[in-house]
Amino acid sequence: MSSKILVSLEDVSVRFQELTALHDVNIQITAGSSTALIGPNGGGKTTLLKVIAGLIKPTQGRVRYYDLKRARIGYVPQESVVDWRFPVSALDVVLMGRYPALGLIRRAGRHDREIALTMLARVGLRDVAIRPVGALSGGQKQRVAIARALVGEPKLILLDEPTSGADVEAKDRFYSLIRELKEELSLTILVASHDLVVVPSFVDDVACVAKSVHLHACPSEIWDEEHFQRLYGTQMEAIFHGKVPHRMVEPPAKAKPSRGDPARTRNTRNTRNTPKSEKGKK
Amino acid sequence: MFQAAFMQRALIAGVLVSILLSVLGFFVVLRRMSFIGVGIAHAAFGGVALGHLLGIPVFLSASVFSVAAGLGIGAVTRRGRIKEDTAIGIFFAAGMALGVLFLSLKPGYITDLASYLFGSILAVTPTDLWIIAAAAFLILVLLALFFKELLASSFDAELARASGIPEGFLFYLLLGLVSLGIVSAIKLVGIILVSALLVLPAATALQWSERYGRVLALSALFGLAYTVSGLAISYWIDIPSGATIVILGTAVFLLSLAISPLRRRKGNHPDRTRSAQSGTTG
Structure with missing residues (x-):
């Protein structure tokens, strides 16, 4: 590279x-x-x-x-330490990602709203754009944060x-x-x-x-x-399936059969033999 | 009743101050800085007394004290060595103590001391009015200039900082403006009651809307309504104006809390787990 x-x-x-x-x-x-x-x-x-x-x-x-530039780095924290009762919609929060690019005084205009809505749609949240951000689920909040990072054109x-x-x-x-x-x-x-x-x-x-x-x-x-x-x-024990080593989080029965490799190994030593995978694409 | 010149001045001063404090209060309440307002107001007492002792304009000396207290509380808290409530407790008491000390140095009795503690909106002089107008203008212009940055950094300080918004500067700016706003309102509602006018309108508005624009507008409206009607009531039935305004505001707040359309949602959003991320694909 x-x-x-x-x-x-x-x-x-x-x-x-x-x-x-x-x-x-x-x-x-x-x-x-x-x-x-x-x-x-x-x-x-x-x-x-x-x-x-x-x-x-x-x-x-x-x-x-x-x-x-700093504004071109989009940081998405693990968990925002914020008051989720703050009176802003998901769209408002995403628009905040545009603020640095706007500079002082100028307010977010139609163009900015369009960008924000497009990005919300991209992360699957177009339908909840005007809902208060606090009413969204944890996963949705996470995606709002990502949309916010993305509208700054990072x-x-x-x-x-x-x-x-x-x-x-x-x-x-x-x-x-x-x-x-x-x-x-x-x-x-x-x-x-x-x-x-x-x-x-x-x-x-x-x-x-x-x-x-x-x-x-x-x-x-x-x-x-x-x-x-x-x-x-x-010492760690890993359970693998699939091309790239996967440690199972859920009991095997729950895993999607289509993804899994039926021949799971429960032996860490086998890791070395795990096929190098097709990750060499870079 | 608003024909007498002093009543007209009271009304204009009341309108200016209530709008000013309501808008400042929007940020103060959302940033959970309400108690800072109490501390700043009490610290200003030292400045009021010093002004009397030295014969300099009280607004000036009180401003120095309250801005110093506001920035001091902010700096001490931000360094992280001392907790915010501790810092407020210390500045609060120190300001009051200095006030008591300065008063004891001045022979004789200060007649309008009570008016600084409890406010006397009807004693607003033309000079006071000019000072209030100038302070209101300065503060509102600065708030408007930095509104979106203040909003973003009030919602999520860390993300604001990450995107290059001068979050630290804005924090101190806000503290400075709150301090100045409080001083300009002391003459009207008094040191003891001024923080109520800072907190009540925004706290009430937040019971009625989850959109920041509306919260801000409602906040100004509530503040205005409390002040004007409080002033009128106090005039008619001859009771102290500051207390009337605060009691009225508290009553409306409690009523709002009881019948708020948002009351069921506040604070207990069922935070559906992140498995609600279904729908990510798009």
């Missing part, structure tokens, strides 16, 4: 008082890439995204942006645990949508998740974040026991 670099982190460390959240992180994000940040809770995934979003200043090291989208709590099917649909949007709007995607099931099959690269970024590789290359242990610090 010889694409342009959008953001690079050089020896970035973040400490909160005594707690080290990130240590000597070096990572480059190239235009058009899609990368999953995986790792244990508390491993620094959110911190890393916030550093890139410009919300947290690194204690050490530097973040370089190449031809990338180059880079940062998604923090966008599907936590969703079932496998919903995750699948969600990431399919993200992948479609990525192609349509030529986005660069960085998604943090501790989900090892669905996410890796939708991205080109996986970076493992546990204070430092351990490796940055193709999904299929990381699925061996040693890496798991280094990353999560414990």
